[in-house]
Amino acid sequence: MKYTKILTVLGLALSLNSQAALIDLTGQGYVTYGDFNSYSLPIAGINVPSSPGQISNLVVVATGSNGNPINTNFSGMDNAYSTPSGVSGSNFFSTGGTSDPSQVSSFFGDNAATWDTSLIALEAFLAGEDMVFFFNNNNLNGANLQSLAGWAQVKLTDNNGDEIGVFDFTNNNGAYGLVSEGGGGTFFGDPADYTSDGSGPIIGNNAGTDYVLSGGPICIDTGTTPPTPVSCNSPLADEGPINHNLGADNAAYAIVAPELNSLLKGLFDSALNLNDFTMSIDLRLGCDPGFGNPNGNVGDEICTGAVSGFGKNINNGFEQLFIASATFESPNTQIPEPGTLLLLGGGLLLLWRHKLIS
Template identity: 40%
Template sequence: MNQRMLAAAIGAACLIGGVPTTQAAFFLPTPQFNAFQYGDFYSYSLPILAYRYAREFGGGVGPGNPFYIASGPGQISDLTVIGTGANGQPVNTNYSGVDNAYQTPNNTGVDQFQTTTSAPGGVDDPGDNGNPANHTTEFVGDGENTWDARVSALTSFLNGGDLLFFFNNNQVNSGAATNQNLMAWGQFTLKDDAGVAPDLVFDLTNNRGAGGNPSLTGAETLGYTHGAGDTPALNAAPASITTTDFYYILSGGQVTIPSADTCRSIFGYQIPGCVPDADQTFNHNLGANQAAYMLYSPELNTAIANGLYDVMQFDFRMSALNNGYEQIFIASSSSVTSVPEPASLALLGLTLPWLMRRRRR
């Protein structure tokens, strides 16, 4: 392979959602080696990505590593915040056409969170000013029981990049390691104002919306979007941690990878010259100031970009909470960061098909 071909491959690898590298596009690794599938979403562990990056490129896993995502109020105030326990503007205030942030429990003894106001752990819509009986629609498609956004406002924020969700795990660090876990479920619905296009539903779920178990290899999510109605009852949130709930997934505080995976690059190949570490356990209970997980749905991104839908509604629920506060926020792949050139030409074979499949049409 000549140097011109290699340069073209690396340039393509840094082009995410049509955003050139001069805009510091976030490198979204192929899910085959880096993600776990939950319904219509891939879930990426940011601490594990940071570890793999540092094993190959050096520099440690802290600030400066592209997969270290700081999420204090000052770091995310210019992003789109769906839920936070932080107080005051601007972290709680989003732009026109998008709901402000829901208040998540902040060490208040409340063990559930739901965007449905009347449900257990339900939180009032941010636009109601504490009075859900007088809910005022802020824009077309703004409902009482979901976090909502006009697709036009959201795509303007994304600026040509992909829609990425980041999540903070903020449970207690005392007692058993299982105390750091929580349970979560979410459902996104895209709607057409005119009602011509049928609703599209995308699940963050333990049963992929179609039954069965999540893929262990990050298999393609396409085919698991389903019609509206496959939704847990409002009082059905699991009170304890489990991996077998029909809907809710476990957000793990401690996650272990085996020794055999400690030399795997984020690009999939074995890092040349790398000596395997022992099994590695990664803390994901990082508090409110550092994101633990990133969620990405290729289907949802494609549907948002196709121009058929006008509003996105998000029903989000958490249970087994014991501390707080958790956060969930949106960033664009065009505005996070980028990774350097890989040390191996394997990037060409492993990354280009993933990028070509994801190109916007």
């Protein structure tokens, strides 16, 4: 009854109420980047097709595709941002530097510099499942050309614009490189060890940056369960390199924020008015001009990685970020009781804010 009423109010398709988990990530390995765990789909042996027709019923945050329905999301959230081709367009994309997409209908909490959704619309879409982000890496396949720099920040805010949770997908000022080659990220890390301060990314340089390297080939040691990413020069490397630049039609990564999902569950299970809450995504992909290419020159070494080995450019286009749901092992994260949410209301949300962004 609850979801039926929400769907009627929002005008969403009835299929949303039966949105089943797209994949099962239980037991799969992941690399932790700040608040997020990133799962390699090719290493896991999981295929997530992502052509426009195959993700048109999901929530698309950014895409290089044109036309409906992939560019059009559900009432209560932004439609998809348009990512550049990297060939005739920019080698860098930022939600803050691109026109805010339209909506099926206007909603409270929409911001000009981020992709936004009301929590009532997000709850209806997820229908009790945990949220997961999927990302396509669609660069050129030359050795240093396929890697791509990416950073993202997800915020939850209330109707006063106060932040109740901030979650970063970040290299945490680590080296710009593959996790198996000394780059940032921690295999089987703990997102609880990281706390966002709410600021934008440290751009830095190859020695230290908040931008995560996406798309490089990884070698693995299959003698562990799950397989462990290792240097391709390691004697333990018995499989690979495994490509992660899979193109427009297959997602390369599933990315999960356990603490974000726990906070969402607490809000969804409460009787608070979810129209008063917004989830916003600040997404940045490619060679940030702050790396030292103020003119956005696609040929600069810091962008191409021709010498250093790992590029940052968007150079082929059609990168996609979309939202679905997944099953995975429950994190050791406490979820507030619905009764406590009701009792304390805004005060509890301030406690969450203190925990997550202080």
